[in-house]
Amino acid sequence: MNHQQAQSKMTDVMEKFLNLSSKKLPDDVYDKLKECRDAETSEMQKVIYDTYFDNLNKALELDRPCCQDTGLLHFYMKCGSEFPYMAVVEQALHDATAKSTYSAPLRQNTVNYFEERNTGDNTGERMPWLHWDIVPGSSDLEICAYFAGGGCCLPGCARVFTPSDGYAAIIKYVFDAVAGLGINACPPLIVGVGLGHNMENAAVLSKMAYLRPLGTHHPHPKGKKLEQDLLAGLNKLGIGAQGIPGNRVAMAVHVESSARHTATIAVGVNVACYAHRRGFITFHNDLSYDIKSFKGVTL
């Protein structure tokens, strides 16, 4: 397959994958929402969850996105150093985004700063947003596609503390972020926490954290314990679905970390909403593909 054929095939597959991912929640998220519903005791919370599930079922039945805010498209990639079509990936994702905007359809959300005009097809300056990690020796390309809605972006924040503030500053910062603007993001949330050495590496890590499949944990036992303790604590805030009183403000807390500078403690917080539209697809070196986030689907 030459590069032109590869670009066309990848565009076609990704357009269909985006259309699907805008309408159907990943299996792990759907299952976790059922668990959250079971943990709620108030009638109002049950009604909200029933409405969520009704909405999700209707999105599939009517072939429409499951939330009106289909966000801006982000692609987080793990690209094998031996993947033969790296050169065409960016253009294929750009074209798939533009096509999906009309075929899904996705809401036209993208505005370039200095023109103040909607681009009309969800492509624009550095948009869709691409993040590349290179995997030495692999010939696969794993793409995580994420629809970044406005409400989920609002609570995002990052800050650098001094060691004298102590690790307790991290906990307070996460609680303040979730208790402050977190309810704008249609709870129950997936809370991503990034621990790093400066603002941008903590922010990127917090994003990678909430993209992780549910049920996975930080590899260090203390990192895993931090995730569990934060989740238990946040769920005692008395906030439930849609920010109304309840037992589950969060489906999960995920932590990702890097080493820090001796003089800094940096923390980033990013949240994802109940309609956590993120899909994993892996292309092999012949452009055959596997979809990990949804069982039994064909594009």
Ligand code: SF4
């Ligand atoms: S926070 Fe999520 S579910 Fe709520 S409006 Fe935004 S994208 Fe939709």
